[in-house]
Amino acid sequence: MRKRITREDATLFLVHAQSTVDRVTTWLTDLMSRGAITEAVARISRLRLKDQAEVVSHMNPELQVRLLEHLSPDNLAEILGELEPAEAVELCMSMIPRQLASTLDQSRPEVAADILRGLPVAVSKTALENMADASEVIPLLDYRDDQAGGLMTPHLIALRDRMTVSQAVSFVRRWAGELRPEEVSYMFVVDSNGMLRGGISLSQLVLAHPHQLISLLMETDIISVLADTDQEQCARLMERYGIQRLPVVDEDEHLVGVLTLEDMIDVVESEATEDMYRMIGVDRSESAHGPIVRSIRNRLPWLCVNLGTAILAGLIITLFQSTLGRAVALAAFLPVIAGQGGIAGTQTLTLIVRSLALGDLGTTATKRILMKEAVLGLVHGLILGLLVACIVMVWMGGNEYLAIVVGVAMMANMIVAGISGVVVPLGLRAIRIDPALASAVAVTTITDVVGFLIYLGLATLAIRLIVVG
Amino acid sequence: MRKRITREDATLFLVHAQSTVDRVTTWLTDLMSRGAITEAVARISRLRLKDQAEVVSHMNPELQVRLLEHLSPDNLAEILGELEPAEAVELCMSMIPRQLASTLDQSRPEVAADILRGLPVAVSKTALENMADASEVIPLLDYRDDQAGGLMTPHLIALRDRMTVSQAVSFVRRWAGELRPEEVSYMFVVDSNGMLRGGISLSQLVLAHPHQLISLLMETDIISVLADTDQEQCARLMERYGIQRLPVVDEDEHLVGVLTLEDMIDVVESEATEDMYRMIGVDRSESAHGPIVRSIRNRLPWLCVNLGTAILAGLIITLFQSTLGRAVALAAFLPVIAGQGGIAGTQTLTLIVRSLALGDLGTTATKRILMKEAVLGLVHGLILGLLVACIVMVWMGGNEYLAIVVGVAMMANMIVAGISGVVVPLGLRAIRIDPALASAVAVTTITDVVGFLIYLGLATLAIRLIVVG
Numbered sequence: 001m002r003k004r005i006t007r008e009d010a011t012l013f014l015v016h017a018q019s020t021v022d023r024v025t026t027w028l029t030d031l032m033s034r035g036a037i038t039e040a041v042a043r044i045s046r047l048r049l050k051d052q053a054e055v056v057s058h059m060n061p062e063l064q065v066r067l068l069e070h071l072s073p074d075n076l077a078e079i080l081g082e083l084e085p086a087e088a089v090e091l092c093m094s095m096i097p098r099q100l101a102s103t104l105d106q107s108r109p110e111v112a113a114d115i116l117r118g119l120p121v122a123v124s125k126t127a128l129e130n131m132a133d134a135s136e137v138i139p140l141l142d143y144r145d146d147q148a149g150g151l152m153t154p155h156l157i158a159l160r161d162r163m164t165v166s167q168a169v170s171f172v173r174r175w176a177g178e179l180r181p182e183e184v185s186y187m188f189v190v191d192s193n194g195m196l197r198g199g200i201s202l203s204q205l206v207l208a209h210p211h212q213l214i215s216l217l218m219e220t221d222i223i224s225v226l227a228d229t230d231q232e233q234c235a236r237l238m239e240r241y242g243i244q245r246l247p248v249v250d251e252d253e254h255l256v257g258v259l260t261l262e263d264m265i266d267v268v269e270s271e272a273t274e275d276m277y278r279m280i281g282v283d284r285s286e287s288a289h290g291p292i293v294r295s296i297r298n299r300l301p302w303l304c305v306n307l308g309t310a311i312l313a314g315l316i317i318t319l320f321q322s323t324l325g326r327a328v329a330l331a332a333f334l335p336v337i338a339g340q341g342g343i344a345g346t347q348t349l350t351l352i353v354r355s356l357a358l359g360d361l362g363t364t365a366t367k368r369i370l371m372k373e374a375v376l377g378l379v380h381g382l383i384l385g386l387l388v389a390c391i392v393m394v395w396m397g398g399n400e401y402l403a404i405v406v407g408v409a410m411m412a413n414m415i416v417a418g419i420s421g422v423v424v425p426l427g428l429r430a431i432r433i434d435p436a437l438a439s440a441v442a443v444t445t446i447t448d449v450v451g452f453l454i455y456l457g458l459a460t461l462a463i464r465l466i467v468v469g
Numbered sequence: 470m471r472k473r474i475t476r477e478d479a480t481l482f483l484v485h486a487q488s489t490v491d492r493v494t495t496w497l498t499d500l501m502s503r504g505a506i507t508e509a510v511a512r513i514s515r516l517r518l519k520d521q522a523e524v525v526s527h528m529n530p531e532l533q534v535r536l537l538e539h540l541s542p543d544n545l546a547e548i549l550g551e552l553e554p555a556e557a558v559e560l561c562m563s564m565i566p567r568q569l570a571s572t573l574d575q576s577r578p579e580v581a582a583d584i585l586r587g588l589p590v591a592v593s594k595t596a597l598e599n600m601a602d603a604s605e606v607i608p609l610l611d612y613r614d615d616q617a618g619g620l621m622t623p624h625l626i627a628l629r630d631r632m633t634v635s636q637a638v639s640f641v642r643r644w645a646g647e648l649r650p651e652e653v654s655y656m657f658v659v660d661s662n663g664m665l666r667g668g669i670s671l672s673q674l675v676l677a678h679p680h681q682l683i684s685l686l687m688e689t690d691i692i693s694v695l696a697d698t699d700q701e702q703c704a705r706l707m708e709r710y711g712i713q714r715l716p717v718v719d720e721d722e723h724l725v726g727v728l729t730l731e732d733m734i735d736v737v738e739s740e741a742t743e744d745m746y747r748m749i750g751v752d753r754s755e756s757a758h759g760p761i762v763r764s765i766r767n768r769l770p771w772l773c774v775n776l777g778t779a780i781l782a783g784l785i786i787t788l789f790q791s792t793l794g795r796a797v798a799l800a801a802f803l804p805v806i807a808g809q810g811g812i813a814g815t816q817t818l819t820l821i822v823r824s825l826a827l828g829d830l831g832t833t834a835t836k837r838i839l840m841k842e843a844v845l846g847l848v849h850g851l852i853l854g855l856l857v858a859c860i861v862m863v864w865m866g867g868n869e870y871l872a873i874v875v876g877v878a879m880m881a882n883m884i885v886a887g888i889s890g891v892v893v894p895l896g897l898r899a900i901r902i903d904p905a906l907a908s909a910v911a912v913t914t915i916t917d918v919v920g921f922l923i924y925l926g927l928a929t930l931a932i933r934l935i936v937v938g
Binding site: 172186273286292343368391 | 517519638641642645646648650651653654655670671672673675676704708709710711713730731733734737738741742744745746748749750751755756757758761764765768769771772773775776778779780782783784786787790793794797798800801802803804805807808809811812813815816819820821823824827829830834837838841844845848849852853856857860909910913917921
């Protein structure tokens, strides 16, 4: 049957898929606890692969073990391919060594490599020893999972530049059965030494004259990357030049693998998540479902850093205790000055961090951006400063001196916010640190400290007038 | 020539591409100001399409106009296809009506539709009238650019279910020349009424026996969406089920277009950007380079909202002026209590907003998440509360009552932060508002207000002890 989804349905469909998974999981659980394993297996095999994967990974460990025994290695391999690396590793932990090895043998090499990277060293070592053919996987283990080499699939058919179209087509006929359609849609061409020479699409082959030489048909101006290229760079390249399949080569130009657009969606998504999280000191590895201990290990450090910076802001206030003592009304505007600076600074910061990530900021542009945000801060500052000054006048019974102090401090802090929102991320990048890393903590600290200094400093100068006013 | 990129090079390569654009632009500018238009055009045509697009869009208006006159409609159409919609619209504004019409005729329908949506009504109206064939474009104008119908390309070859493999292959041969390889790699199958029946890959055709019927080969269990489906839902579907090309149908199941993975990368990226920006009240349309006026129109409103909420926090403080008057030292910890609550709340909030966006949060999970974050707040609160209490003891010369008040307030506010970080986004979603929308402003307000209430409330109760201590 086919599914057709409207705006609402689509959500339903996904939620539904989710709830199906939950229902099926519970249903299978008591089915299996009644010992009807085979029926359970049959039921699972009727699900879409992605849903199969979720059902299996959602099961409680001991049932999982019993179920795994009844699934064939290649079915398990398919399932592993659908899971997040972390989930896949977890599932593999509950397999017996022999089963794990044969499953990894059936898995796509890049999937197997991800899992072996995640497994305890001892486990992965024995797994590799028990595998019938680890030759495709082992080279991948040299790369990190955020590098081209860690993401690429070594599964590809490369044509020889000497082939004729008809030879190429029959070559494709022989192998296409083992590959996904998209893997055959665009193929790379190598010379006798396996060095990358060009690329050609299946449709070109279908169109061309059978006796024509591949080397004369193929596209030769193609971009390739080395296996240690960072995943984000690969994504940017594929996006910028509309590359569907990006070839990966070694130092000697030998074709070693290929990156697909599908991989890049995950990359783009996880890079965006990382930026959002890092700005406020959360690690990309954290998930809303994840174990609470990891969350603590992950967030507490930055909370402590922030405590330090907050205390710093507190120190500023104590410096002006006598001023505050003489006009306690001043305290009411501490959160106003700090809060406005914080949010304005974060606005600028977020814009810059994201623009950097998307490669929208050329190296030349920075000076212009800084000017823009400073001016923007001035304009916002003038408007909000005037606004808050009026509020003070009304609220504090026409104390115009207090009004002026609060207004000016507000304006000054908005400019500070704009500038620090640009300087912090660009500064971090300049010293080769991720511009997103805890930058929100840094910017809000600056706006708090400087904001309080200006506000209470001015107040101290004008204290007589304020108290009288 | 081929380009090969290492981790460092990749950045260089992109930066380089950027600087090439800048260099070429300036170079062309004075080339043209010396009247050597044809040479300029020749130079441009040697660039990659994406770089051509950037050069043209980076030029100053009057030179742009003169250059445009010398570019052929189909070259212009290619260039428009590479630009961001906003840039493309800008470029079109500097074309003469006839040129605009013929360029749009040459453009891919979805690109033309995006531009026509962006142009002033009068301009787009005349453009449509002057176009030789607007029939493909007009239907697309009914959809928003964040719906399947606004993103899909109506350019596709659909096979008839009655065809044999050999008929299909010759059909492909006839049309493949006009389509991109990836558009032919997987094709959809319709019946005599143009209703979607299934899908088949070119490689399947190449493999199959010439006399076999398409209807017996094709995959029939394929997911399709209606044209008004939200782009994010489409992206999730394609991601979840590894769909390379997602067919779009109308109410009567007629195949009207197709969404590609390439489109989805932009979607995933812009949705992530939108979430990051909206949390702090910045509009997706804003860019670091954009005009300052737009930035003001866009950020100022939320800054004013934040001013209101900050004043609210200020009001709380004034409620406790007498308390503060008796122990000004209390003021020093206002930013500490508020700051910690704010950052902790934002940590939780960001995690939830992102998880919602990625569809990682089932409807069932919410209660567990709330519990987790509340407990997390308690744990963090206990640790940080104890920590800050010790700091107070040292700092404030052993005022244990002040220490207790600050510590307890800290702990309480961390719990508030955890809870509000979950409740705000889920609450917004429940009332069908984007969970990201200014949620950071909301959460920090809650942590400020409640934090001050608890802190200064406790202080008031214990004021005698504190003053004595």
